[in-house]
Amino acid sequence: MPKVVVDVMPKPEILDPQGKAVLGALPRLGFSGITDVRQGKRFELEVAGEVTDELLADVEKMAETLLSNPVIENFTVRVES
Amino acid sequence: MRVGVVTFPGSLDDVDALRAVRIGGNVGVPLWHGDHDLKDVDAVVLPGGFSYGDYLRCGAIARFAPVMTEVIEAAGKGMPVLGICNGFQILCESHLLPGALIRNDHQKFVCRDQVLRIENAATPWTSAYAQGQEVTIVLKNGEGGFIADEETLDRLEGEGQVVARYLGTNPNGSLRDIAGISNERGNVVGLMPHPEHAVEELTGAGTDGLGFFTSLAAATFV
Numbered sequence: 001m002p003k004v005v006v007d008v009m010p011k012p013e014i015l016d017p018q019g020k021a022v023l024g025a026l027p028r029l030g031f032s033g034i035t036d037v038r039q040g041k042r043f044e045l046e047v048a049g050e051v052t053d054e055l056l057a058d059v060e061k062m063a064e065t066l067l068s069n070p071v072i073e074n075f076t077v078r079v080e081s
Numbered sequence: 082m083r084v085g086v087v088t089f090p091g092s093l094d095d096v097d098a099l100r101a102v103r104i105g106g107n108v109g110v111p112l113w114h115g116d117h118d119l120k121d122v123d124a125v126v127l128p129g130g131f132s133y134g135d136y137l138r139c140g141a142i143a144r145f146a147p148v149m150t151e152v153i154e155a156a157g158k159g160m161p162v163l164g165i166c167n168g169f170q171i172l173c174e175s176h177l178l179p180g181a182l183i184r185n186d187h188q189k190f191v192c193r194d195q196v197l198r199i200e201n202a203a204t205p206w207t208s209a210y211a212q213g214q215e216v217t218i219v220l221k222n223g224e225g226g227f228i229a230d231e232e233t234l235d236r237l238e239g240e241g242q243v244v245a246r247y248l249g250t251n252p253n254g255s256l257r258d259i260a261g262i263s264n265e266r267g268n269v270v271g272l273m274p275h276p277e278h279a280v281e282e283l284t285g286a287g288t289d290g291l292g293f294f295t296s297l298a299a300a301t302f303v
Contacts, residue, residue: 010183014183014228015183015186015226015228015254017183017184017185017186017187017188017226017254018184018188020188021188066137066141066145067137069138069141069174069181071173071179071180071181071228071229072181072183072228
């Protein structure tokens with residue numbers, strides 16, 4: 001079953017308090033060497049049938065209107081088989 | 082004035098908002114998220130809470146609720162709309178207001194009596210206040226950090242669209258201490274603190290929030 005994956009990340013200039021909280025927890029757990037953490041979201045969309053250009057254009061629209069907020073987030077769309 | 086208050090699944094403060102509308106001298110009209118019907122109201126309040134469980138992003142799913150089609154259209158025609166807390170988030174997600182609200186910079190939920198300065202007393206929701214008046218209103222939020230790019234912030238300041246600003250400690254990391262903004266026309270206002278919880282002496286920090294609800298009543302007689 002083909003799958004379209006949409007990754008949504010806070011824009012680089014936007015403060016990410018959740019990522020910061022995770023970053024703060026790492027040394028407490030004994031992990032070192034990590035200088036920054038950004039937390040985003042991953043959407044896996046199951047597709048009925050083939051992944052066409054038309055469908056990908058639709059997914060872009062979904063990502064723009066619902067899955068991400070363009071004011072604070074960037075997204076990428078890719079196909080996984 | 083007939084003031085509608087929308088109940089979404091997960092709204093918390095809709096009943097308090099309706100009560101505040103009545104205490105402010107208006108008629109409260111309950112509106113339902115699933116109806117394409119504003120029931121002939123003259124103004125709308127989007128109340129606080131956790132619509133749709135804050136799933137995806139705060140306000141992101143409520144923005145596509147059936148009633149929002151009517152709210153967005155009416156707002157475009159000049160109907161006064163006030164979004165409180167989650168309602169503010171819904172207004173930003175609807176692009177009726179610029180910017181966005183993100184998780185508090187200190188990562189904790191905050192609940193306190195907050196001092197604000199009314200920066201624009203010319204909107205239909207703030208006309209009962211004096212320009213620059215300092216008020217104390219309850220604040221409670223987890224994702225109340227207002228952000229926008231520098232250009233948008235400058236425009237908001239320049240056009241008088243900053244409606245209220247936090248005084249003293251900034252409770253959530255909002256840029257330029259912004260607690261509330263309006264659209265260009267001034268009829269749509271988003272506010273992170275909760276004026277509907279500050280309308281009676283018996284509860285809360287006083288009655289400083291009442292002005293948000295009496296402003297409309299005053300406007301009917303203009």
